[in-house]
Amino acid sequence: MAEKIATRGAYGEAIVALAEKYPKLVVLDADLSSATMTKSFSQTYPDRFFNMGIAECDMMGVAAGLATCGKMPFTNTFAMFASGRAFEQVRNSIAYPRLNVKVIGSHGGLSVGEDGATHQCIEDFGTMSTIPGMMVVNPCDGHEMRLAVEALLNYDGPAYMRLGRLAVETVTDAIPGYSFELGKGVTLRDGSDVTIAATGLTVQMALAAAEQLAGEGICARVLDIHTIKPLDKALILKAAMETGCIVTSEEHNIYNGLGSAVASYLSEVYPTPVVRHGVEDVFGRSGKAAAVLEAYGISPAGIVEKVKKALSLKK
Amino acid sequence: MDKKQLAITATKARMLALDMVHTAASGHIGGSLSSLDALTVLYFNKLRVDPQNPHDPERDRFVLSKGHCSPALYATLALRGFFPVEDCKLFRSIKGHMSGHAEMHHVPGVDMSTGSLGQGISVAVGMALAGKIDGKGYRVYSLLGDGECQEGQVWEAAMAAAKYKLDNLCAIIDHNGLQIDGRNDDVMPVMPLDKKFEAFNWNVLSVNGHDYDALSDAFDKAAAMNNGKPTVVIMETIKGKGVSYMENNAGWHGKAPNDEQYAVAISELEAYLKELEG
Numbered sequence: 186m187a188e189k190i191a192t193r194g195a196y197g198e199a200i201v202a203l204a205e206k207y208p209k210l211v212v213l214d215a216d217l218s219s220a221t222m223t224k225s226f227s228q229t230y231p232d233r234f235f236n237m238g239i240a241e242c243d244m245m246g247v248a249a250g251l252a253t254c255g256k257m258p259f260t261n262t263f264a265m266f267a268s269g270r271a272f273e274q275v276r277n278s279i280a281y282p283r284l285n286v287k288v289i290g291s292h293g294g295l296s297v298g299e300d301g302a303t304h305q306c307i308e309d310f311g312t313m314s315t316i317p318g319m320m321v322v323n324p325c326d327g328h329e330m331r332l333a334v335e336a337l338l339n340y341d342g343p344a345y346m347r348l349g350r351l352a353v354e355t356v357t358d359a360i361p362g363y364s365f366e367l368g369k370g371v372t373l374r375d376g377s378d379v380t381i382a383a384t385g386l387t388v389q390m391a392l393a394a395a396e397q398l399a400g401e402g403i404c405a406r407v408l409d410i411h412t413i414k415p416l417d418k419a420l421i422l423k424a425a426m427e428t429g430c431i432v433t434s435e436e437h438n439i440y441n442g443l444g445s446a447v448a449s450y451l452s453e454v455y456p457t458p459v460v461r462h463g464v465e466d467v468f469g470r471s472g473k474a475a476a477v478l479e480a481y482g483i484s485p486a487g488i489v490e491k492v493k494k495a496l497s498l499k500k
Numbered sequence: 501m502d503k504k505q506l507a508i509t510a511t512k513a514r515m516l517a518l519d520m521v522h523t524a525a526s527g528h529i530g531g532s533l534s535s536l537d538a539l540t541v542l543y544f545n546k547l548r549v550d551p552q553n554p555h556d557p558e559r560d561r562f563v564l565s566k567g568h569c570s571p572a573l574y575a576t577l578a579l580r581g582f583f584p585v586e587d588c589k590l591f592r593s594i595k596g597h598m599s600g601h602a603e604m605h606h607v608p609g610v611d612m613s614t615g616s617l618g619q620g621i622s623v624a625v626g627m628a629l630a631g632k633i634d635g636k637g638y639r640v641y642s643l644l645g646d647g648e649c650q651e652g653q654v655w656e657a658a659m660a661a662a663k664y665k666l667d668n669l670c671a672i673i674d675h676n677g678l679q680i681d682g683r684n685d686d687v688m689p690v691m692p693l694d695k696k697f698e699a700f701n702w703n704v705l706s707v708n709g710h711d712y713d714a715l716s717d718a719f720d721k722a723a724a725m726n727n728g729k730p731t732v733v734i735m736e737t738i739k740g741k742g743v744s745y746m747e748n749n750a751g752w753h754g755k756a757p758n759d760e761q762y763a764v765a766i767s768e769l770e771a772y773l774k775e776l777e778g
Binding site for chain 1: 557561563604605611612613615616618619620621622623624625626627628629630631633634652653656657659660663664
């Protein structure tokens with residue numbers, strides 16, 4: 186049986202596992218270390234962990250200062266505060282000077298659940314990817330997350346990475362030939378009728394949707410787009426040419442996330458029907474995570490519905 | 501440098517800053533003039549920096565948290581030999597890379613890109629923290645505006661600096677009492693800054709920001725404290741210092757002098773320079 190672990194859990198393990206190999210790694214948190222899963226790092230490497238208190242803006246600046254002195258800081262808080270509250274610090278103190286800071290946003294998307302709209306960040310891909318030169322990463326499972334952490338440690342530049350709250354089934358470790366490279370998507374399932382390009386939490390949903398569609402005789406390709414920016418244009422273009430229509434899927438507003446990136450790109454090079462599956466420009470409500478996701482159509486059934494629409498648009 | 505040389509250098513830096521803002525027909529002259537005496541003392545007598553090796557990991561750092569006063573910083577760095585004075589001609593010009601606010605990748609000697617107020621001091625905290633982690637002996641200085649202290653982030657950074665016992669950090673506040681819309685006291689009172697920083701567990705020194713001896717003493721005292729607390733040097737200054745019609749006038753916060761005004765300003769500073777060199 187496949188491992189089931191939240192990407193935040195795998196992240197927390199990875200930074201501890203990689204700390205000896207990467208002595209310049211330092212970890213900052215803003216009073217959420219039990220939730221962002223940096224607590225284990227803080228206990229194992231107390232001299233390399235800095236709890237900056239409930240002061241996310243300052244945390245980003247301190248990380249920038251550490252980076253100018255050769256450290257490799259990872260800042261940790263909820264996605265909402267990393268990409269929202271501290272947006273301008275990330276832009277001006279980290280991205281503009283191209284400093285080697287990794288901004289980690291945990292509890293991204295609606296799956297925060299009970300905490301409600303103030304903490305359900307569905308805008309982080311948009312705010313972070315609109316910053317020039319900012320990389321945006323969103324791994325889908327524990328296996329991919331561990332590889333992403335090490336890849337980010339080897340990438341010299343500013344990047345944002347979303348972590349999820351919910352335990353999710355690990356799927357990428359079973360893919361033959363799977364390898365992780367920042368900026369390169371992965372074909373998880375081949376198909377010729379339609380492509381579902383998913384990221385993060387909806388990757389497993391996309392696989393489930395593809396399975397269901399197969400039962401209806403529809404052969405869906407599933408792409409795991411773990412790096413939203415820079416977008417793997419070659420993989421998207423190939424999918425557009427070979428399957429003729431695309432559904433994007435993300436736990437994010439349909440505006441300014443993966444769907445926007447894919448649609449914008451294709452409209453310029455190879456106009457193709459693109460149907461965006463995501464949160465339809467509304468704030469979420471409180472509830473159990475699964476119920477909240479269901480309520481906003483973030484489910485395999487929601488993806489299937491978008492696939493039907495995409496197929497109807499296909500010439 | 502002795503006091504007289506400092507005065508001569510600061511006056512030349514004021515002329516260069518005015519020249520830059522006049523040539524660009526934009527820029528922040530008022531706060532540049534109020535902070536230039538401190539910058540001159542720091543860059544010519546205190547900071548352990550080498551213009552030939554601006555990225556030396558052992559160097560002292562300076563973060564211009566009030567990044568709009570780039571004319572003062574760029575002029576000081578040019579006179580200190582980090583780059584040719586002629587480069588200043590392209591300040592704020594699309595033909596060059598001398599950004600309107602301090603920029604670290606194209607202007608040698610600038611340790612951090614700044615401009616959005618309240619952010620530089622956090623970066624300085626990070627630099628000081630890195631020094632502590634690595635056991636390095638460098639010091640970190642950061643210059644803030646008094647109006648800048650209205651930004652909440654300044655106080656987030658102040659808490660962090662105290663928590664991590666950053667006695668290698670020295671914040672400097674250019675208290676000229678004025679900001680874009682007028683007096684601090686009218687826009688949003690920031691005083692008493694000394695009591696605020698004391699309450700945040702900092703050492704506090706108050707000086708006349710145009711007195712070279714007092715500034716020098718304050719920076720030495722801050723470096724010698726070693727009591728596990730960061731130090732803030734609150735400088736009483738005159739916005740527009742050195743140009744009669746700009747002094748204590750908020751209107752010159754971010755305005756460039758026209759040709760006539762520029763000529764008057766330069767002639768005043770030239771006369772002062774002659775007097776000093778006389």
